[in-house]
Every structure is written in C-alpha cells, then in structure tokens.
Amino acid sequence: MTAWTLAQRTAGMNPSALWEILKLGERPGVISLAGGLPSPHTFPIDAFSEAAEHVLRSEGHLALQYAGTDGHSGLREAVARSLPWKVDPAQVLITTGSQQALDLVAKVFVDPGSRILVEAPTYLGALHAFAPMQPRIDAVASDDDGLVVEDFVHRAGNGAERARFLYVLPNFQNPTGRTLAESRRDALVQAAAAHNIPLIEDNPYGDLWFDQPPPAPLTARNPEGCIYLGTFSKVLAPGLRLGYLVAPKAIYPKLMQAKQAADLHTSSFNQHLVAQVLQGGFLQQHIPTIRALYKRQCHAMLDALQAQMQGLGVTWTRPAGGMFLWLRLPEGMDATALLHDCVQRNVAFTPGSAFYAHDGDPRTLRLSYVTATEAQIRAAIAVIADAVRTQLTARGLQRAVAHTV
Amino acid sequence: MTAWTLAQRTAGMNPSALWEILKLGERPGVISLAGGLPSPHTFPIDAFSEAAEHVLRSEGHLALQYAGTDGHSGLREAVARSLPWKVDPAQVLITTGSQQALDLVAKVFVDPGSRILVEAPTYLGALHAFAPMQPRIDAVASDDDGLVVEDFVHRAGNGAERARFLYVLPNFQNPTGRTLAESRRDALVQAAAAHNIPLIEDNPYGDLWFDQPPPAPLTARNPEGCIYLGTFSKVLAPGLRLGYLVAPKAIYPKLMQAKQAADLHTSSFNQHLVAQVLQGGFLQQHIPTIRALYKRQCHAMLDALQAQMQGLGVTWTRPAGGMFLWLRLPEGMDATALLHDCVQRNVAFTPGSAFYAHDGDPRTLRLSYVTATEAQIRAAIAVIADAVRTQLTARGLQRAVAHTV
Numbered sequence: 001m002t003a004w005t006l007a008q009r010t011a012g013m014n015p016s017a018l019w020e021i022l023k024l025g026e027r028p029g030v031i032s033l034a035g036g037l038p039s040p041h042t043f044p045i046d047a048f049s050e051a052a053e054h055v056l057r058s059e060g061h062l063a064l065q066y067a068g069t070d071g072h073s074g075l076r077e078a079v080a081r082s083l084p085w086k087v088d089p090a091q092v093l094i095t096t097g098s099q100q101a102l103d104l105v106a107k108v109f110v111d112p113g114s115r116i117l118v119e120a121p122t123y124l125g126a127l128h129a130f131a132p133m134q135p136r137i138d139a140v141a142s143d144d145d146g147l148v149v150e151d152f153v154h155r156a157g158n159g160a161e162r163a164r165f166l167y168v169l170p171n172f173q174n175p176t177g178r179t180l181a182e183s184r185r186d187a188l189v190q191a192a193a194a195h196n197i198p199l200i201e202d203n204p205y206g207d208l209w210f211d212q213p214p215p216a217p218l219t220a221r222n223p224e225g226c227i228y229l230g231t232f233s234k235v236l237a238p239g240l241r242l243g244y245l246v247a248p249k250a251i252y253p254k255l256m257q258a259k260q261a262a263d264l265h266t267s268s269f270n271q272h273l274v275a276q277v278l279q280g281g282f283l284q285q286h287i288p289t290i291r292a293l294y295k296r297q298c299h300a301m302l303d304a305l306q307a308q309m310q311g312l313g314v315t316w317t318r319p320a321g322g323m324f325l326w327l328r329l330p331e332g333m334d335a336t337a338l339l340h341d342c343v344q345r346n347v348a349f350t351p352g353s354a355f356y357a358h359d360g361d362p363r364t365l366r367l368s369y370v371t372a373t374e375a376q377i378r379a380a381i382a383v384i385a386d387a388v389r390t391q392l393t394a395r396g397l398q399r400a401v402a403h404t405v
Numbered sequence: 406m407t408a409w410t411l412a413q414r415t416a417g418m419n420p421s422a423l424w425e426i427l428k429l430g431e432r433p434g435v436i437s438l439a440g441g442l443p444s445p446h447t448f449p450i451d452a453f454s455e456a457a458e459h460v461l462r463s464e465g466h467l468a469l470q471y472a473g474t475d476g477h478s479g480l481r482e483a484v485a486r487s488l489p490w491k492v493d494p495a496q497v498l499i500t501t502g503s504q505q506a507l508d509l510v511a512k513v514f515v516d517p518g519s520r521i522l523v524e525a526p527t528y529l530g531a532l533h534a535f536a537p538m539q540p541r542i543d544a545v546a547s548d549d550d551g552l553v554v555e556d557f558v559h560r561a562g563n564g565a566e567r568a569r570f571l572y573v574l575p576n577f578q579n580p581t582g583r584t585l586a587e588s589r590r591d592a593l594v595q596a597a598a599a600h601n602i603p604l605i606e607d608n609p610y611g612d613l614w615f616d617q618p619p620p621a622p623l624t625a626r627n628p629e630g631c632i633y634l635g636t637f638s639k640v641l642a643p644g645l646r647l648g649y650l651v652a653p654k655a656i657y658p659k660l661m662q663a664k665q666a667a668d669l670h671t672s673s674f675n676q677h678l679v680a681q682v683l684q685g686g687f688l689q690q691h692i693p694t695i696r697a698l699y700k701r702q703c704h705a706m707l708d709a710l711q712a713q714m715q716g717l718g719v720t721w722t723r724p725a726g727g728m729f730l731w732l733r734l735p736e737g738m739d740a741t742a743l744l745h746d747c748v749q750r751n752v753a754f755t756p757g758s759a760f761y762a763h764d765g766d767p768r769t770l771r772l773s774y775v776t777a778t779e780a781q782i783r784a785a786i787a788v789i790a791d792a793v794r795t796q797l798t799a800r801g802l803q804r805a806v807a808h809t810v
Contacts, residue, residue: 002655004603005569007516007538013662040466048469052457061445064453064642096501096646096668103667107537111412112517128666132512133412164410198409237469239673241501250407257418261533262508263501267672268644 009132031380033367034348036174036323039297042290043237044277051276055269063272069260070094071244072271078278079230079244085220091246093256096266098204098231098243102129102167104258105200105227108251109164110135115157117166119147121355121364123174123202126167137357138163144317146170146180149187156195165198165227171214172205172322175355175366179320182215189221198251199226204234207287209321210295224248227255232274234323235287240270293370294323300374301325301367301381308385312392316367323370326352328363329388332395335365338387347383414517414537436785438772439753441579441728444702447695448642449682456681460674468677474665475499476649477676483683484635484649490625496651498661501671503609503636503648507534507572509663510605510632513656514569515540520562522571524552526760526769528579528607531572542762543568549722551575551585554592561600570603570632576619577610577727580760580771584725587620594626603656604631609639612692614726615700629653632660637679639728640692645675698775699728705779706730706772706786713790717797728775731757733768734793737800740770743792752788 055063070076071094079094080087095101102125110116110133118126120139130137141151147168157163168188170180180188192199201218219226223246231243247255259265298319305316305327313330329335335351342348352364369377460468475481476499484499485492500506507530515521515538523531525544535542546556552573562568573593575585585593597604606623624631628651636648652660664670703724710721710732718735734740740756747753757769774782 002653003601004514004656005567006656006659007512007514007519007569009516010513010659013513013659013666015658015662035471037471040470043465043469045461045465045469048465049458049461052461053454056450056454056457060450060453061448064448064450064644065445066440066442066638066643096672099666100668107412108415108418109409109412111414114412125666125669128662132663132666162410164412196408233471237674238471239467239469241668241670241672248407251409251411253420254411254415254418257420257533258537261418261504261530261537262667263505263646264530265646267501267646267675269642270672270675 009134012131012134030343030346030348031372031376032348033369033372033377033380034350035371036368037371038234038238038323039293039370042293044282044286047277047282048237048273051273055272055276059272063269065268067265067268067271069256069265071266072268072275075271075275078275079246083228083246084216085223087223087246091249091252093245093247093252093259094266094271095243095245095259096263097233097238097241098202098229098245099125099129100259100262101229101243101245102126103262104245104255105165106130106133106135107258108254109198114164115161117152117155117163118357119168119173120357121175121352121360122167122357123169124354126202127357135164139357140166142176142178144178145184146173146178147184147188149184149191152188153191153195156191156197162195163197165200166192167200167202168218169202170218171203172208172319172324174205174322175324175350175352176326177317177319177322177324179214185215185218186221189218189225193222193225200229201226202229204231205322207235208291208294208323210291210298211320214321219246227251235283235290236274236277240274242266242270242274291321297369297374297377298325300377301369304378304381308381309388312385312388314388323368325367325369327365327367328361329365330392331363333388333391334362336362338365338384338391341387341391342384345383345387347380349384414539417536417539435751435753436777436781437753438774438777438782438785439755440776441773442776443639443643443728444698444775447698449687449691452682452687453642453678456678460677460681464677468674470673472670472673472676474661474670476671477673477680480676480680480683483680484651488633488651489621490628492628492651493654496654496657498650498652498657498664499671499676500648500650500664501668502638502643502646503607503634503650504530504534505664505667506634506648506650507531508667509650509660510570511535511538511540512663513659514603519569520566522557522560522568523762524573524578525762526580526757526765527572527762528574529759531607532762540569544762545571547581547583549583550589551578551583552589552593554589554596557593558596558600561596561602567600568602570605571597572605572607573623574607575623576608577613577724577729579610579727580729580755580757581731582722582724582727582729584619590620590623591626594623594630598627598630605634606631607634609636610727612640613696613699613728615696615703616725619726624651632656640688640695641679641682645679647671647675647679696726702774702779702782703730705782706774709783709786713786714793717790717793719793728773730772730774732770732772733766734770735797736768738793738796739767741767743770743789743796746792746796747789750788750792752785754789
C-alpha cells in the first residue's frame with residue numbers, strides 16, 4: 001500500500017476478472033472459451049499490409065501527426081454511411097475502442113451517487129468503465145427476449161433519482177448471446193423518451209448475425225434519444241483500438257471535450273489505416289466470412305453441448321449471432337468452483353457472476369465460440385461436461401454418505 | 406443544449422483553446438507557430454514501413470488481437486532500459502499518449518475539491534486532463550530556473566488541504582521552454598518527500614536537447630516519490646498515441662485498473678510497431694537528427710526575434726532544447742489582441758494566458774519553432790514584430806490624441 005492520499009473512487013478500483021481471464025488465456029496449452037477474443041483467422045493481414053504501405057507512402061506525414069479530437073473525416077463519413085439511419089458525420093466521434101466511449105459517457109452523465117441502469121447480466125467492462133465515476137448501479141431484468149421493458153419503467157426513477165442513462169446491448173448480448181426482440185424495441189425507445197432517459201446503445205456484435213440481421217437499432221428509431229456505440233474490433237481487429245460513438249448534436253461537444261482531455265485523439269495512423277482498408281467496400285466481402293466461421297463454431301458448440309450435457313440438468317442460450325452463449329448449471333452448483341476444476345484440465349471459461357452489478361447468479365457461465373477451433377470447442381465442452389458430472393457425482397456420493405452415516 | 410441531466414463536472418468541460426489552435430493550423434496558407442506539432446520531416450517513414458510489414462507478417466495475429474492492459478512486454482523492457490535509473494519493466498504502464506497518463510493520475514489522486522499543484526504557467530492539456538476530476542488547482546511560481554521550490558513548500562498544505570500531487574515539467578517546459586535548474590532538483594525532491602506529496606514528472610521533451618542533456622530527472626533522484634511520464638510522440642511520431650508512465654509498485658495497480666476501465670489497453674499494433682522500430686538502437690541514430698533540426702530552427706527564431714523586435718520592449722526565453730519559447734509583450738499589450746491581428750495576416754501563435762490555471766499573464770505568448778521551416782519562422786516573426794509595432798504606434802497615436810484633446 002502507498003502512503004499517498006488517493007481519490008475515494010480508487011477503493012472501488014480493484015483487479016478485474018476480465019484481466020485475470022485475459023492472462024489465463026495466454027497460458028500455453030489452455031483452451032480458453034473465456035475471453036471475448038475474435039478469431040485471429042479473421043484478421044485481414046493482407047489488407048492491413050497494403051493499407052499500411054499506402055498510408056505511410058502517400059499520407060504518412062498526416063497519418064503520423066497529431067490530429068483533431070473528433071477523428072479522421074474520411075473515417076467519420078464511412079461510419080455515417082454504414083449506419084441504417086440518417087447520420088451526419090459531425091455526430092460521429094472516433095474513440096479508442098468502444099471501451100473509451102463508455103468512459104466518456106460515464107464522465108459526461110455520472111456524478112458520485114447518480115443512479116444508472118444496466119441489464120442483468122451486462123458487459124463486465126462497462127461496469128468497470130462506469131465505476132470510477134461512482135454511480136449507484138441498478139440492474140434491469142432480462143429474459144430470453146432481452147431486457148424487460150416493464151422493469152425498466154419500474155426502475156426509471158424521478159427527479160434526482162431519475163436514472164442518468166440505460167446502458168443496453170440489444171444484439172447478441174455480451175454475456176448472454178440474447179437479442180432484444182423487435183416487439184420490445186419500440187416500446188423501450190418510447191419508454192426512455194417518456195422518462196427523458198438517454199439510451200446508451202452498445203452494438204459491437206450486430207454485424208455478426210448467422211442467418212438474418214437483427215432488428216433495427218434503438219438509435220435508428222429515435223436518434224435524438226440515444227447515444228450509439230460501435231467498433232471495428234469485431235469486424236476488423238481489436239488490436240487497433242478503434243471504435244466510435246454517434247451522439248445527438250446537443251451532447252456531442254461534451255463527449256468530445258471529455259475525449260480531448262482523456263487522450264487528445266485516437267491514433268491517427270490507425271484511423272487512416274482503417275479508412276484505407278474500408279475503401280471499395282472491403283467489409284461487404286469480409287464480414288460474411290466472419291459470420292460463416294462463427295456460425296460454424298457456434299453450431300459446433302451447440303452440437304457438443306447437446307451431445308455431452310445429456311441428463312445433467314444444464315441449460316443454455318441459442319444465439320442467432322455474436323460471440324457468446326450462456327449456460328446455467330443445475331441448482332446448487334457454482335460456476336467458479338467448476339472453473340477451478342476445469343482450469344486443472346486446461347479449459348477456461350468465465351463464471352457468469354462477474355457480469356452482474358449485484359447478486360450475480362452463481363450457476364451461470366459464459367462460453368465464447370469464436371477464439372477456439374471446432375475441434376478445441378468439442379474437446380473443451382467434453383471437459384466441462386465431465387467436470388459437471390464429476391461434481392454432481394461427488395455431491396450424490398456426499399448425499400449418499402450423509403444418508404448412511 | 407440537451408434536456409438530459411449531465412454530471413456537474415461537465416460545467417467545466419468547455420471548448421479548448423488547444424482544439425481551436427489545432428483547427429487554426431490546418432487552414433491552408435497559415436504559418437502556425439501555435440501548435441506543438443513535431444516537424445513531420447522527422448517522422449521515420451521508412452522505419453515504420455519496414456516495421457509494419459514485419460509485424461503484420463511475423464506476428465500479425467498477436468499485434469491485431471486484444472492484449473494485456475499493462476502493455477507489450479518487449480516495449481516495456483525497452484522503456485525500462487532507456488531510463489537513467491533502475492526501472493523494473495513491471496513498473497512501466499504503456500498509455501495512449503502521455504495525455505492518457507494525466508487522465509489516469511487525476512482519476513487515482515483527485516477527489517472533487519482536492520488541492521493539486523501545477524507550475525505557473527503549465528501544459529494546457531494537463532489542466533484539461535485534471536479538470537474532469539474537479540480539483541482545486543493551485544499554481545506554484547516559476548522563474549528562469551523553473552519552479553520555485555520555496556513557493557512549492559509554501560503551498561504544500563497539511564491534512565485534508567495537503568496537495569494530492571505536484572505536476573511538473575522539468576525539461577524545456579511547455580509552454581516556457583525553461584529547464585528546472587540542477588540546484589533546485591534535489592531540493593524539490595526532498596521537499597516533496599518531506600511533505601509526502603507525489604511528484605508527477607512529465608518529460609516529453611527531455612531527449613530534445615541542443616548542446617547538452619538536461620540534469621537527471623526528479624524520478625531518478627527518488628523513484629518511490631515520483632510518477633514519471635514519457636512519450637514516443639516527440640522522438641518518433643505523435644499520431645501513434647504511444648506514451649508510458651513509470652510508477653512505484655505500490656500505486657501501479659490503481660493506475661493500471663484506471664487504464665483498463667478507460668480503454669482496455671493501448672493499440673497492440675502500435676506497440677508492436679514501435680517495439681520493432683526500436684530494435685537495433687534506432688533512436689540513438691534518429692534523435693540526434695531531430696535535435697539538430699530543432700536547434701537550427703530555434704536559432705533561426707532567436708536570430709529573427711533579435712533582428713525584428715529591436716526596441717519594442719519584448720522579452721523572450723532562450724531554450725536549451727525542446728519545442729517552444731515564451732515571449733512577453735510590453736506593458737499594456739495583450740497577446741490575444743495581437744493574435745487577432747496576426748491571424749488576419751496568416752500567422753498564428755498561442756496566447757500565454759491559456760497556460761495558467763488562474764490569473765493568466767495577458768502579455769505572454771508561446772511560439773513553437775519545430776513545425777514551420779526556417780524561412781517560415783523568419784516570415785512569421787517579421788509579421789508578429791510588425792503587428793506589435795503597429796499596435797504600439799496606434800497606442801502612441803491614441804495617447805497623442807488623448808493628450809491633444
């Protein structure tokens with residue numbers, strides 16, 4: 001411990017499970033279904049290589065220089081064009097990954113003690129991003145059709161207790177893989193507008209659908225009521241740390257000023273690089289290859305679960321896209337204890353309790369089907385099923401022993 | 406204005422002079438001495454091009470993937486080796502430019518209303534980075550030898566009023582170009598330790614000396630009493646947004662957790678790229694070329710000032726390195742009014758008042774000698790001198806008129 005006086009917020013800033021997971025996945029020999037790491041086979045190395053050479057040779061003096069906080073104009077225009085509602089490029093702020101957008105949103109909306117709303121469960125990194133601004137986090141219930149709108153209305157609050165925002169991942173949600181049903185989207189947008197609560201719509205996975213695109217974004221239904229977060233991490237490469245937000249013009253300057261204070265601007269080299277890669281409609285050819293790969297790997301996981309988890313009382317979601325599915329263990333089991341056994345056998349996943357603001361369900365866990373190969377997925381699911389079986393058997397034996405004693 | 410409820414801190418987050426300056430410098434035809442933009446002639450395009458190809462071909466799957474928050478191990482080792490005191494790579498945190506390090510320091514040390522200390526004047530971007538955490542900023546006097554240690558002691562404070570940190574730029578300071586004298590460095594380090602106040606030592610320009618290196622860093626004198634900030638922006642290229650901090654091990658985890666919440670990690674591609682460029686001692690050959698260029702351009706500016714400002718009552722600093730010098734206009738003149746006239750004639754600089762936390766001296770202004778060429782510097786100084794002369798003459802006429810009326 002340090003003898004220096006630290007800010008009170010640091011009491012809530014502690015080692016993150018996400019970090020431990022990233023470290024765990026790096027250990028040689030481990031099959032990790034834990035991280036949210038896109039398959040490196042999808043990284044378009046050739047396209048980056050050509051673009052890097054082009055950018056350095058033709059605009060290197062600009063791409064390596066300081067730049068405006070709002071971002072590279074060509075990239076902002078490409079983002080605006082790619083979205084399915086009318087977006088002025090002046091509403092697009094390029095961010096250092098969409099993680100940074102969460103930090104900026106927290107800075108602009110959250111005073112110490114402000115109420116904010118998230119889904120239960122939600123993206124772990126969002127909980128970490130919001131925490132330094134010291135909100136009181138309230139969790140809105142969700143089911144197989146996503147967030148429950150009635151529960152949002154119930155928790156909206158009034159006056160000083162009115163929630164500063166609702167953070168929501170409508171498509172192939174992290175961690176559950178669930179999608180917010182079409183029937184709930186208009187209802188949510190209307191309810192949020194009626195309560196004057198901004199929707200922070202995070203859509204990292206929307207392009208990664210298997211058979212059909214998800215329903216239109218919340219922001220497309222009421223652009224003035226939402227801040228939309230997107231990223232190139234899942235369709236190009238996360239190592240570039242390149243995301244964006246789209247905000248109503250009235251709030252944009254505050255978000256931009258928060259960004260300028262945070263890192264001046266996002267790497268101009270990476271912005272030029274991606275603007276170059278995007279030329280000629282690259283993503284229209286590239287994204288379908290990612291969809292096909294992830295669909296195949298998701299089906300491999302679903303098939304393996306079907307085959308291996310027979311009769312164990314385990315349930316799971318069936319995602320229509322994205323990167324994750326969500327398991328629930330039988331009553332009385334604990335995913336963290338299960339992880340402990342699995343890691344001994346070189347398989348990792350993420351216990352679900354980390355994804356709840358409060359009262360995490362200890363029986364849940366998150367599996368990623370995008371980083372490991374199909375063969376690895378089958379091997380890993382067999383190990384997890386065997387560990388479940390072993391724990392159930394041990395419990396059965398304990399019960400039997402307890403009965404005989 | 407938005408109808409949403411914003412955090413109170415947003416009241417202090419307003420359009421930045423720095424931003425306006427960056428925009429101004431982009432207007433075609435303007436000779437800007439305003440920004441702190443390194444000369445693009447110093448960007449090692451060939452080295453980046455070779456490194457990009459190598460990184461993508463040999464480690465692309467790693468360089469484009471998510472990575473640990475602390476940073477690329479090879480880069481952290483290179484940073485540790487480059488510093489003139491014993492640094493464990495585990496103390497090095499790679500940041501998204503050193504601007505991000507300022508955001509992290511503010512998050513970890515500042516509660517709303519906490520006192521912090523800066524130099525008068527100081528780096529404008531630091532004032533912006535600290536502002537969202539709502540400190541009370543107190544300014545320590547400085548003179549030609551840098552920060553005045555007695556005034557630091559005077560303002561250190563006790564108990565709840567004790568300053569959470571002192572932010573200091575000892576070498577070729579932004580905006581003044583001044584260097585903290587050797588005789589004051591040990592005194593400052595001892596005084597800070599005695600008052601248990603961390604020194605946040607920002608050293609972006611230390612490598613850019615003209616004739617001899619500056620005295621040893623504050624951190625080298627008491628590593629446990631300081632957090633050291635460095636950057637590749639001035640010795641390679643700012644567009645990569647690649648900086649670092651070195652912190653005592655007791656405080657490092659809090660800074661790392663703040664960083665993880667802010668953007669997960671700095672672009673792994675850019676980290677691999679720079680680690681590759683650094684191999685084989687590249688900077689040892691490259692930095693001397695930057696020093697030689699900036700020394701030449703600084704001397705061109707000093708010669709032009711000497712020639713053009715004769716008899717105008719203007720004074721200026723004579724930097725021994727770095728990127729900036731600092732002018733003071735004669736009594737009664739205002740640098741912002743002067744800028745207004747100069748911009749009409751396509752010359753820009755930064756009024757000095759922006760660099761003060763309080764009570765900016767309106768007579769001061771900052772000139773950068775690194776972005777413009779020698780010929781442009783001579784032309785710009787002639788314009789500024791002429792604008793000073795015109796304003797002095799107008800004032801003289803006004804006085805004459807006032808006398809005759």
